[in-house]
Amino acid sequence: MIVITSTFTADVMHSQLMELLPPSSQPKILFVTQQVFSQLLLSNSEFQKNRNGFNVLLIRLSDLIPYTATPQSPAIEQFITEFSYTLTTAHATMRVPLLILFSPTPADHIEETEFYTSISTRIQQRIAQSNTLCIVQSSEILQHKSLPIIDSPLADQLGQPPYTLEFYRMLSAVIVDQISKAPSIIETHLAKHPYESPQNLLQNKIIAIFAEVLQIDASLVGINTEFFDLGGTSISALNLIQILNNQFHVSINFSILYIHATAKLLSDQISDILSKTQFATIISHTQMHQHSLKQIKAGQPHKLPIIFIHPEGGTGCCYLDLIKALPDDQPCYLIQDPSIDTHRFLFDDMVSMATYYNHLLLKHLSTAPFILAGYAFGGLLALEMIRQLEHKNLADCVHSFIAFDTWIETSTKLHDSQLSTAIQSESQPRMVTYYNQLQDLSMAYSPTKISKKIVLFKATLQMGNYAAAHSLNLYTTEPLETHLIACDHDSILQWPHIRWISHHITQYLKETIHGMA
Template identity: 30%
Template sequence: MYSPEFYNSIHELITKQSQTLPNAIAIKHKKESITYQDLEISTNQINAFLHNKHITKGDVIAVVMDRSIPMAVCLLAILKAGATYLAIDPSLPIDRIRYLLADSSAKYVISSKKYEALSTGYTDKILFEDAWLNRGNYPEDFLPVARGCDDLIYIIYTSGSTGQPKGVGVSHKGLINLLLYRLKAPGVCKDDNMLGLSSMSFDIAQEELYLPLISGALLTIVDREITRDGSALLEIVRAEGITLMQATPYIWQMMLEAGWDTPLPLTIFCGGEAMTNELAGKLSDRCKEVWNMYGPTEATICTTVKKITDKNEPITIGKPIENARVYILDEHLTEVVPGAEGELYIGGAGVTKGYINRPELTAEKFIDDQFSTIPGEKMYRTGDLGRRLKNGDIQFLGRKDNQIKLRGNRIEKEEIEYQLKLQKNIKDAIVTVYEDGVKNARLMAYLTLKEPLKHDGIAALTSYCKGELKKILPEHMVPSNYEVIDAIPLLPSGKINLKALPRPNIQDAVAEYAAPDTELEKMLIAIWIKHIGIHNIGIHDNFFDLGGTSLIALKTKIQIEKLTNRRLSPSVLFKYPTIQQLAAAINSVTEEPYKSLVPIQPDGTRIPLYIVHGIGLNVLRFRNLALDLGADQPMYGLQAVTDQTESLDTIEAIASFYVEEIVRQNPTGPYIIGGYSIGGVIAYEMTRQLKKAGKAVKGLVIFDAAIQIPTHQYPLLKKILVKTYRQFPKLKFRVTSFINKPKENIAYIKALYSKKFTKGFYGIHDTYGLPDYMQHVIIKFKNAFNKYVIVPYDVTIDLFSSEKVYYLDDPKFLGWKKYARHGVNVYPVSSSHDTMFDTPHHLEIARVLQQRLDELNNQ
């Protein structure tokens, strides 16, 4: 058992990591990164800046910024100043932002220049860019402020049952208690990499931000556009080596729909809404661990956890975390017997102090904890129903009241109904969730009117209501469908009879119908009908107004890509939400001139560098290297094609195809050719073919490719002799390697035999975390490599060689010395084969490669 009161603030824990791991990367966001030491210095400087603005303990500071490194610095600086932050999502309607600023009594608004207009009329505001650019004028040392663990760290606004959102104030103690528990279960360390994908105006984003930073791990932030696309999320998780990620069942389902079918070394936190056995089973098969979480904002993010170990057992929300308590009580606040249904009440360190400026609501929801031995302690009445099983786990049974959970968002339907009743001609409103014929959950509004509808009917009313609600409510709280009824149906008790509400006419819920003109528009409409479940879709109907969601957008995009053979951006349906716009956007995309050549960084006057993919087939991992080589160094990647694998069945044929791509882009040269892993062999053959054609190849750079030809190319007797003699030096290497690096060797042996077992037992090939069609290409490339007969050539090789825990006959030159007649320049790097292009290891390669490229450009 630990005591969260031992720590007064979150930033104390982060400061300790800056002292222990000063040069480790703390946060990464696209091209930018910041070390723990620089994070500490920058937050101290911005803290001093805030002191200069007379921001002190207890002040509420609103922050309107995108998820980014500057935002993280800003929030930490506010904590160090002893103040409380209110993170506001810039995508919220302006009227809602104004309400939040007024209701929270924010002393200052800190925003980026991008969102300066959102605080128009607010006199006390700060542009963060001004503070950032001038931070050098402030001291690097921390200016201490007296504080306690009960001081508020942040305010989160949730949907309100009274018609207006309500702010919850969360203390350092409550958040520290959760974070310290996370360090134990599932366990977080400096080698982890956690994905930051949630809006800071949601409570789980606070855990995403602080959990990696207090443990010395890496936080990788992604933009909002990425979170809308399961394919993009899956690609980021793979490319960045994410080990920790928390999301709602909806987002996990998006990633599964995107083709996630192979295991990843990922620990999953799932929360926000109920998890199904089906989802738990799919996730368990694809990741390291799955943890189901439960907890309201009023009890600091997470109160109970359950590690899913048997996907066939009923899913529960588990047991309370340390220093938290969950009571299951009847209407008389008496504990029910195990197995009986009751309302969940939460006590302990995570219970917050209540609602900002809502004393009556706080008194109603936060009541005296009669089971606590500590005078004055409160317990929170959740409104959730559950029962305790024999093993002590709690089974969630739904809501006692009208609160809705939709795609991970907590919605008090009374707030939507309140806003609807403010609109002209609307007498009464009922909001509920309806599942349509294709299993899409829709937010549905039933309306009674003061006056009958005019000639323009329900379509005009729907358009009007959506337009007005979007001015004040977040997007996820605006109903997608509306029905007019004569009266609200009631039970004899006077309560609303939800079961008596008429079945909504979803199929015809569109505006004026406009027929498609082209075959492409007809095809797109057919796809939308399949996934949205509405039949009469015209070319001017909006995808999201029809009930389209991020998950439906993903399914739709994937099918459009298959039928049009075009790769679409993750945000295509957000940018072009009508059939007419989408068809025009697809038609406007000119045919790509290259199938393999990818311009990673096409600008610059120096000799361009062309790098061939590794066995993973893609060139995404070279992006960081391109950025560090500078704006004047062009770099192109050669990505594997997936539609010509039958003809590209030899290294010579693959190299010839890539050479054609390069020459088409750069007919005269000169060229610098590079290759990673198996791409190094292809790059060698490309260099040979280019030189044979009279092209000027200035250099050949090989990244960790070994040219030890597989022994199955030898006659049987020679094969037996070679394999036999190799065992002696191999044994010596293995023993020495185990002594020097036991942990790495154990991990390697475990992974190696796990793959062999999987292949032998299930009859499948090594997966590399890629879909089946790419597996097919990988097998073709491996077969091509096995058939390749390499011959010596007049070339100099610059070889970057990683540290290895596996045996090689030629560990220094990786077999290249006898083939490169002009010699091999070896540059050892301290990273592994798989991590050499990952941050921060790529910096080591960039530094050496930059010097070598300078020499080649000056020859």
């Protein structure tokens, strides 16, 4: 949109501007004639509402201040100071570039012309320089072509168009020329607001959605960049809302978007909505995060992090020796069940548990994509987490899945030996109940296929009902990479097997992932 306000009648330029503007970018043009100060000062003015286009200010100084033979008088100086301040302040709050044209004042004497030229020059000198503000002096306009300026002094006094149609056409040409040279909406915002990079996966994803909807470069969008500052309109906002609601299963509306229009604010809002609708009944999100996602090895930021999902034990302690055996530059995280520390079972099924763990990663992990890894029950959880991410069009957040002796259980509980050992060593009855509850969740879970690569480390010394389990190759559309280890299920993550496993994981990361960078 091009919003034009002026100190004189100017709406006759509408058709001329439409003729001169490129057909591919015919914007809406709005004239608010003789409302200069209200447009500059009011927070609800059309200038302030304009979020996608340009603001144009046409000023004929003789409409604002009468001619006097003493241009250096205190009254003139006060006018210049106050008007310069008004322009600077208004421009600082605008979301689009501002073009100021000092239109020529028809004068009978050269002294009068020089008087107004002096004032406009001094105003320009007072205004802070910016690549989002352009000032065109009357002398520059008159250099374009020698044309009669005024049509009729009487018409001007009656509020009719004061200039000739030929001169209006020249003004229109100057406006179009300056607009073509003006910075884009994105450049306007970046000139006023420093770029701040995303801090978590959720912010990263929202920025990617901004870029998709607006068809812009995501690298230009910081977490404090407003959607509407980037050229968002009511139509594109509806598209954005639909994508956000579909991907994150929330109910964002236009009122929420208008108030929370940055990636940072939207990520906080989405996280809060999810916490209240899905997790608030069990424990606060902050407490759950403290008890759940743990960084074990920081590693290097350019390496894809591995997220180890807890098995039936709930804590993920079984992974610690393997994590130590991996290279020091490999980032590693653990997700443990917050039920362990909160002394109550928090999830009703695998789906709700996986939903929360994905929520944790999107909100608190700063790097994507990541690799999910899981042993036994943890592998089932990883499958469900990936399924949900793919269903929500967030598949690009996860690269692949590393499974440690994970099967799909069909008829009987496959971890009786492990549970028996835990019962014998555990003096707290609630932990026995906890183990049983997690086993019940796994027995009730029926996964569907995912579209991610699975690397399976499989124990060959199976016992009892393990042989009845389905292999993971039935649950991925990608080829299954299998490594056989001469051990049983309970010892696969113990020495000396983890030395061999860590070697193959390191080679996989180097050849398949990091080697592609």
